[in-house]
């Protein structure tokens with residue numbers, strides 16, 4: 364089958380479209396013919412070797428973390444899916460490889476795709492929608508009336524997180540560039556801060572939750588807009604010791620991760636707020652909830668551009684160089 368493969372870590376090496384063997388299908392796996400896969404900044408970080416310490420994929424490996432497609436075979440123990448089902452998934456982090464014609468995915472990581480979406484739209488969702496769900500529902504327990512700030516509202520995560528937070532009944536603020544202010548208002552944000560014109564920390568106060576996909580100084584300033592007892596959830600880092608424990612990391616790696624977030628956690632403690640790092644995980648159950656919200660019209664995907672499979676390297680470059688105007692970039696499979 365055709366696949367986009369990382370043969371050597373590093374951005375100059377890039378990815379190559381090549382022939383690879385078909386995947387093995389385990390008893391609990393479904394074999395999916397992939398129709399579309401979306402590109403995430405995570406793909407670029409993996410390709411460039413930035414995640415080698417925590418996601419040590421051995422080269423050569425197939426890149427890609429999101430898919431929509433059709434089940435063409437079900438393992439002997441599969442109970443939830445049948446041949447012909449149209450599904451979407453973010454495969455487990457140990458079994459990535461969606462930039463390919465076929466992939467075997469554990470049934471627990473898969474859900475029926477929203478019926479109201481095309482394959483391209485469905486493929487844009489799993490990783491960013493699961494991230495939004497795990498941040499806002501699982502970690503932050505967002506309730507009606509909570510004040511929630513979502514940075515980078517026009518990004519893959521932001522476009523979905525803003526809509527999910529609104530669905531949960533929150534008052535939602537977001538940050539974005541001038542060009543995307545209208546889009547964020549359309550997605551339901553109550554307060555849109557144009558970061559080219561205003562510093563968010565001067566206009567936002569007493570927030571219960573901040574979702575931060577930017578890190579660095581943006582995260583530091585986010586701690587200032589929380590009310591005492593509020594929570595900042597970082598998805599771009601720094602990682603913390605809880606994440607290292609979740610990974611089963613060695614004591615050395617655990618200490619290194621705790622050290623990376625030491626300054627942020629100390630800053631948070633001084634302001635009587637908390638900081639947590641989130642690294643999303645696969646979940647078919649949560650994708651089922653997301654499908655229901657999409658089909659009920661509560662969440663709609665935002666797709667910036669669709670590239671054919673053979674243009675995969677250009678699609679990665681397009682995302683890597685920040686050319687996407689808003690939302691997700693999707694690849695269609697041969």
Ligand SMILES: NC(=O)c1ccc[n+]([C@@H]2O[C@H](COP(=O)([O-])OP(=O)(O)OC[C@H]3O[C@@H](n4cnc5c(N)ncnc54)[C@H](OP(=O)(O)O)[C@@H]3O)[C@@H](O)[C@H]2O)c1
Pocket residue numbers: 403404405490491494514515516517518519520521538539540541543558576577597598599641642643644688689690691
């Ligand atoms: N830990 C996890 O589990 C996890 C999961 C998903 C993503 N992530 C990480 O989260 C980050 C975002 O992911 P994504 O998929 O949303 O990326 P993306 O689609 O590339 O979006 C990034 C967005 O950032 C916006 N932006 C840039 N500078 C900004 C600023 N100063 N203030 C506000 N917005 C700004 C840009 O919008 P404008 O054009 O409007 O500036 C752009 O739309 C990446 O680093 C990714 O790796 C982590």
